Amino acid sequence: MGCADIAWRRTLPAMAGNTRVEVAAIASRSKQSAVEFTDRYGGLPLEGYDALLELPDIDAVYIPLPGLLHAEWVTRALEAGKHVLVEKPMTGSLAETRRLVELARSRGLVLLENYMFLYHSQHEAVRKVLADGAIGELRGFTATFTIPPKPAGDIRYRSEVGGGAFLDFGGYPVRAAQFFLGSRLRVAGAVFRHDERHGVVMSGSVLLSTPAGIPAQLTFGMEHAYRNTYTLSASTGHLSVDRAFTPPPTYQPVLRVERQDHREEFVLPADDQFANVVETFVRAVAGDENVQAQQEGTLRQAALIDEIRRVAEVTSV
Known part of the structure; x- marks a missing residue:
């Protein structure tokens, strides 16, 4: 449709x-x-x-x-x-x-x-590296999804249908924070840049926190150089993944793990996240899979998005 x-x-x-x-x-x-x-x-x-x-x-x-x-x-x-x-x-x-x-x-x-990136195997690989203690105890999460300006008339500039950058793709870093930090995130603050001419949010930053005080610093926007990445920082090192949200099906992600005196790069298998989400949907329609857990994640995401928009400090430009 x-x-x-x-x-x-x-x-x-x-x-x-x-x-x-x-x-x-x-x-x-x-x-x-x-x-x-x-x-x-x-x-x-x-x-x-x-x-x-x-x-x-x-x-x-x-x-x-x-x-x-x-x-x-x-x-x-x-x-x-x-x-x-x-x-x-x-x-x-x-x-x-x-x-x-x-x-x-x-x-x-x-x-x-x-949210197709959730179905790419690279993120489970990151979870395994974390669980194995490769960088110690988790201390923070950062994620960025920014793109250059779109052509005039793009739906993201139309407040009545597209809703701006935050609704369209600002949710990716928020959803990734849920994936790694869990379901009990609270909103500590947010800053939005609002374009008066188009009537939409063009960019911004969000700060979330777990009950234990682990922060998630998230950036989005459509007036930037292209970035599509996240980093997890911990007590003895950090790890990062580029092209985290929109890798092509033939792309082999690179997982970088860095400690004070050591750096490793792991080339992960290529994966087709769209094929994976279609297969999940097909299995659910056929009665072979229950998507209630995914729906609960969707509801938590919607609650976070509502709260972020409520508390955001908005600057009109």
């Missing part, structure tokens, strides 16, 4: 590579865009999103629409009896996200948010 760039480049190729998925239909606001996509990936081209939900033989819907359109179309897809894989963020608020999760559960349908 929606001919987004992420669908063209990553999700539809992953679906095409899964033997249990048939791309049966692709809907767009324009028939021309739908035809372009179905010419490559197959299926029936449809004009209008409603037309997709009216098809009786569709089991599941993938929704890569702009973030602030998710709540409406996830609701309508669930009410039509379809399982849903939706791009992050699931919605723009905790209340809407909770409502959708409860609706899916009440109807026995799968609803999965696509």
Whole structure:
């Protein structure tokens, strides 16, 4: 549902590579865009999103629409009896996200948010290095996801649908902090740069903390040089991973471990995080996997995002 760039480049190729998925239909606001996509990936081209939900033989819907359109179309897809894989963020608020999760559960349908980096094996490799004590006791986490300015008209500059940099990709560092520091994070502070012309947040920094006082310092923005990394600092060293959130499927991540008198680099296996999330979704739809734990992570993420936005010191520029 929606001919987004992420669908063209990553999700539809992953679906095409899964033997249990048939791309049966692709809907767009324009028939021309739908035809372009179905010419490559197959299926029936449809004009209008409603037309997709009216098809009786569709089991599941993938929704890569702009973030602030998710709540409406996830609701309508669930009410039509379809399982849903939706791009992050699931919605723009905790209340809407909770409502959708409860609706899916009440109807026995799968609803999965696509924070795809969580499905890449490199992060479990990092967890293992930490658990093995390679850098001592954890003392802090930092993560950065920044990109250069986008072309004029990009949806991220549209407050009514895209919602700005924080909602679109500022959540990646927040979700990574959850992954490594656990579910009990509190918001210690945040600073946002708000663009008055576009009416959206362009960049910012966030400080989170665990109950034990371990901080997570997070940076995001769309007015920077490109960075996509995280670092875990500990009592005897630190480790880092580049291209942490959006590695191509053929990319072999490099895990760097540094101590005072020692440095190692581990080349990790290439992995296709989109293929992995599609397989997880397929298994859940088939009844072979329960995604309740992922949904609880989605709810915690939505709560953190709400709280960060509430406390953020906003500077208009």
